[in-house]
Amino acid sequence: MSFTLHDYVLSGNCYKVRLLAQLLEVSYTINPVDFHPGKAHKSPSFLALNPHGTLPVLESGDTVLTDSAAMLVWIAQQHDKQHTWWPINDAECLAMTVQWLGFSSQLTESIGQLRLHTMLNRPADAETLRRQSIRHLRELENHLTEQSIRGQAFLCGKQPTVADIACFAYTALSPDAGLEHTLYPGIRGWLHRIRCLEGFLTMPGIYEAHETRNEHTAAS
Amino acid sequence: MNAALEHALQDWYPVAMVGELAPGECKHSKLLGVDITVLANHAGNATESTPTITVRADGAPVDVQQAFDHWWVCLGNKPRSLFTIEEASEADRRFVPCGVVRVACSPLRAVENFLDIAHFPFVHTGVLGAEPHTEVYKYDVKVDESVDEVIATNIKFYQPQAAKSAEGGIQTEYIYRVPAPMAAVLYKTCPLKPDALDVIALFVQPLDEQTCDVWPWMALYDDTSTQAELIQFQQLIFLQDRSILENQLPKKLPLDPGQEIPTKADYTSVAYRRWLKKRGAYYGALEVHP
Numbered sequence A: 001m002s003f004t005l006h007d008y009v010l011s012g013n014c015y016k017v018r019l020l021a022q023l024l025e026v027s028y029t030i031n032p033v034d035f036h037p038g039k040a041h042k043s044p045s046f047l048a049l050n051p052h053g054t055l056p057v058l059e060s061g062d063t064v065l066t067d068s069a070a071m072l073v074w075i076a077q078q079h080d081k082q083h084t085w086w087p088i089n090d091a092e093c094l095a096m097t098v099q100w101l102g103f104s105s106q107l108t109e110s111i112g113q114l115r116l117h118t119m120l121n122r123p124a125d126a127e128t129l130r131r132q133s134i135r136h137l138r139e140l141e142n143h144l145t146e147q148s149i150r151g152q153a154f155l156c157g158k159q160p161t162v163a164d165i166a167c168f169a170y171t172a173l174s175p176d177a178g179l180e181h182t183l184y185p186g187i188r189g190w191l192h193r194i195r196c197l198e199g200f201l202t203m204p205g206i207y208e209a210h211e212t213r214n215e216h217t218a219a220s
Numbered sequence B: 001m002n003a004a005l006e007h008a009l010q011d012w013y014p015v016a017m018v019g020e021l022a023p024g025e026c027k028h029s030k031l032l033g034v035d036i037t038v039l040a041n042h043a044g045n046a047t048e049s050t051p052t053i054t055v056r057a058d059g060a061p062v063d064v065q066q067a068f069d070h071w072w073v074c075l076g077n078k079p080r081s082l083f084t085i086e087e088a089s090e091a092d093r094r095f096v097p098c099g100v101v102r103v104a105c106s107p108l109r110a111v112e113n114f115l116d117i118a119h120f121p122f123v124h125t126g127v128l129g130a131e132p133h134t135e136v137y138k139y140d141v142k143v144d145e146s147v148d149e150v151i152a153t154n155i156k157f158y159q160p161q162a163a164k165s166a167e168g169g170i171q172t173e174y175i176y177r178v179p180a181p182m183a184a185v186l187y188k189t190c191p192l193k194p195d196a197l198d199v200i201a202l203f204v205q206p207l208d209e210q211t212c213d214v215w216p217w218m219a220l221y222d223d224t225s226t227q228a229e230l231i232q233f234q235q236l237i238f239l240q241d242r243s244i245l246e247n248q249l250p251k252k253l254p255l256d257p258g259q260e261i262p263t264k265a266d267y268t269s270v271a272y273r274r275w276l277k278k279r280g281a282y283y284g285a286l287e288v289h290p
Helices: A012-023 A044-049 A068-079 A091-120 A126-149 A162-172 A185-195 A210-219 B003-009 B107-114 B227-246 B264-279
Strands: A003-007 A028-032 A057-060 A063-065 B013-017 B026-031 B034-040 B053-057 B063-067 B070-074 B094-097 B101-103 B140-144 B149-159 B170-180 B183-190 B193-208 B211-220
Touching (some): A012 A091, A028 B227, A063 A068, B013 B026, B053 B070, B107 B183, B107 B193
Parallel strands (some): A003 A028
Antiparallel strands (some): A003 A057, A057 A063, B013 B070, B026 B034, B034 B053, B094 B211, B170 B183, B193 B211
């Protein structure tokens, strides 16, 4: 099913949906919402669509989704015939995927909020957010290091799942919030592997890997 | 007080968009290291659509004026006049204030990056530039003595998507103007109206020497895109620059030749740095070693 994405170009949560759609070659329509500076996501017409007043919103027929993790699951379940992105045939991997989707919403609350504060002057308790963000990055770093010892390149196994996409966005964008990746070699390797996926999509702050960039240039 | 700050205090800087704050609403900000508050006044009469503002620096009210959809403030006692943009009074243009973005970089580096063409294919890949179209062709730069502004002309660059309104790649022509140390205005081929030029400006509010709030503003011919589309196109571009700007070292802009080695493509930047030096506009610049 195709869909309309109510979108803000600088939102990490909106980017997750755009990225997975691109990786799975799903076509969709974008409706840009003036989040900044217009605060259009708090307008009466938008609140009628999504009472939470958050972005993104996915609309398809009568379906309206307001949580980006739910959108990733909705897209993967319909368009990934191999069932690797939403691994319904592997209990262990599926449970891990749900667990790391939960972690991704914590990243939104820490790094995501710190980024809005640092970049778009949104009021926040920056010191607390910074401490939480660093704790989250360390937790992710530890897990990815353990995964690499197990010979697993991604969060939940050898293949990327929707949880990798969900955690990728704000982790990759942490330098926007003043948190560089230098201290986290495990995270750097994992970010790089995701950037090298066939069909990868960029956003401001997240660039194409140099290697694939040269390939694409040669091909075009 | 140091001479760099004294010089910078006499210029005008944006602190809010017109209509950004509701009547009675107040925000805190900083300008040239000074804490400021911006308060939207209650309308004097019912016909006023947007409230005027009162700005206080360290508690004392300061001069305010409205221009280019923004409120401008000068903290100095010998204000220079605010530059003009003729196109701001052309009623058939779309005026697009794009909101504010904070960048941890020198205000001068933010302006200089805006003047650079060579980075388009690498930072704004697929939009303002694309490999292998990376060559910066020879162009002209001068200081227009009559208005004391840096002007770069005859710039041509291939762009895959020069504007929101562009359908496919075009050879875009550019003119750049630096009318004040912390403002830059560009004029570029309008995809929908090839005989006209779109105007895009970067107004920089220096919070201190290494942090700035950047207010992009556009005056376009485009009757198809929504305001949200136009704003997000510009934000896409500017936020691609932001991460690069925050990584530039040294943090302050070196004005002495030799501290950073320019190439032929950097003529505008060279002229900008010389012009800053000549004016004594050192706020956000590295100390000059004679």
